[in-house]
């Protein structure tokens with residue numbers, strides 16, 4: 001038995017907490033979760049069913065912690081999990097699960113299958129069975145501070161462009177402001193317009209904010225690959241920066257899993273509560289709308305629909321806010337079937353997009369989104385996650401669908417009431 005395989009099996013054993021034991025004891029194999037998983041529905045291959053993805057971990061639990069499993073092991077009836085099986089399961093656990101949590105929503109006994117897959121990834125990573133793409137992204141996150149290798153000078157260059165375009169300063173390392181904004185590498189490199197959009201909105205609403213040069217990265221590769229120690233260290237960097245800058249709020253940007261990582265998992269990972277609050281950018285924009293600090297004018301006339309990023313809507317509860325905001329700026333907003341908390345995943349979350357080996361299966365999974373779009377024929381698709389945007393663009397291109405993908409924050413910025421208009425308004 002190799003040292004890494006032994007580490008992996010030990011890690012599986014360490015993951016066995018009450019929810020894991022409850023899951024394996026209570027699963028009645030009804031198969032409902034299969035119908036909720038886009039990797040299964042779009043391939044029809046039983047190996048992609050959620051519970052099959054957990055099979056090696058289930059066997060470790062059975063053999064180690066159940067009476068009949070222990071007995072079967074002792075009698076040699078039940079075979080131990082092998083390294084070859086973990087190699088086989090690597091693609092199931094990393095390439096064909098986006099941790100979207102849709103399966104968890106339908107389980108009649110309340111099993112959180114996405115939580116289980118996260119647990120399973122801990123054992124897989126410990127045994128050396130994580131995909132190269134994710135290992136590389138995680139190493140870059142630790143050494144450089146960003147999974148895409150984005151360094152501070154690259155962010156500074158994007159900031160200079162924004163400042164030149166808008167004629168104002170983008171605040172960096174300003175102490176004592178209310179908000180600290182995080183950005184995902186994808187926003188910095190693929191959608192830098194987002195930084196300009198935020199700057200315009202915050203200038204309009206009079207928000208005091210800053211970006212930290214020490215911790216601007218929002219994404220957390222440690223969670224995606226399944227190494228809690230790394231995930232905790234990445235959260236600590238944000239906490240340190242927010243504490244040094246003495247901010248009241250940290251803003252999670254248009255990135256699904258970044259929100260889940262910093263908002264929901266972060267305090268548990270570091271073992272203490274934050275001294276600040278975390279808000280998703282859509283939550284903040286909707287609050288500003290409600291309080292009258294965000295005023296828009298004019299509406300998009302094209303038929304718009306909204307793709308709910310799984311970690312923001314289903315796992316994060318930010319469902320109504322994007323709709324409130326869209327109704328402010330869209331004359332023809334149409335919901336896709338199964339919109340909201342049961343919306344289908346784009347097919348590339350949970351580290352799948354960082355794993356080149358998964359390209360074929362993620363594009364197959366996108367067919368589920370295509371089917372949703374085919375039912376409503378939108379002119380454009382709006383979302384609030386850069387990772388979703390890239391996958392949606394890829395999938396649409398692959399299927400020769402001419403539908404632009406837009407950022408909700410950027411649309412809002414394009415409809416801001418100009419300063420002169422605002423000043424001319426009656427109080």
Ligand code: SF4
Pocket residue numbers: 036037038039049050053096097098099100101102103104113114117345
């Ligand atoms: S979390 Fe999503 S992708 Fe993963 S098994 Fe469940 S439904 Fe499938």
Ligand code: SF4
Pocket residue numbers: 026027028029030031032033034051106107108109110111113
């Ligand atoms: S839906 Fe729940 S009970 Fe049914 S097979 Fe899936 S995990 Fe088991």
